Amino acid sequence: MDTNRQALGQLIVCKGCCCGRTDRGRPDVPVEHLKSIWQEAKLNRSIHLTVSGCLGPCDVPNVALILSPDSSDWFGRISGDEAYTALVDWARDCHAAGEFLPPPAALVGHRLDRFRPTRPGPAEAGPRPTAG
Numbered sequence: 696m697d698t699n700r701q702a703l704g705q706l707i708v709c710k711g712c713c714c715g716r717t718d719r720g721r722p723d724v725p726v727e728h729l730k731s732i733w734q735e736a737k738l739n740r741s742i743h744l745t746v747s748g749c750l751g752p753c754d755v756p757n758v759a760l761i762l763s764p765d766s767s768d769w770f771g772r773i774s775g776d777e778a779y780t781a782l783v784d785w786a787r788d789c790h791a792a793g794e795f796l797p798p799p800a801a802l803v804g805h806r807l808d809r810f811r812p813t814r815p816g817p818a819e820a821g822p823r824p825t826a827g
């Protein structure tokens with residue numbers, strides 16, 4: 696199925712039970728600032744911005760996720776103007792280029808391994824031991 700709202704990618708910023716909860720000592724998530732930039736620059740046409748509820752890894756707030764057709768890049772402990780500016784600049788660059796560009800290099804130190812390694816499947820695990 697197709698949608699007429701295809702984008703190059705999607706940025707999901709978490710503002711849930713922990714992320715952005717300044718009242719609980721967590722760093723701010725500048726949601727309104729991001730929304731106004733996205734709206735003004737029409738960035739949703741290229742990188743769709745979503746503000747989500749809890750994405751799961753609450754122990755490393757603030758969490759952000761960048762999705763593309765080929766990748767999902769998770770980031771944790773996002774805070775401060777510099778980090779959010781890097782996300783904005785990256786989205787603007789994608790929009791201008793008309794293509795999905797690698798996530799901002801400035802956030803490399805924030806990369807998060809979201810999932811445990813998968814166990815090998817039966818074929819990769821080798822032959823089953825036989826009884827007796």
Ligand code: FES
Binds near residue numbers: 714751
């Ligand atoms: S509230 Fe952001 S990961 Fe749980």
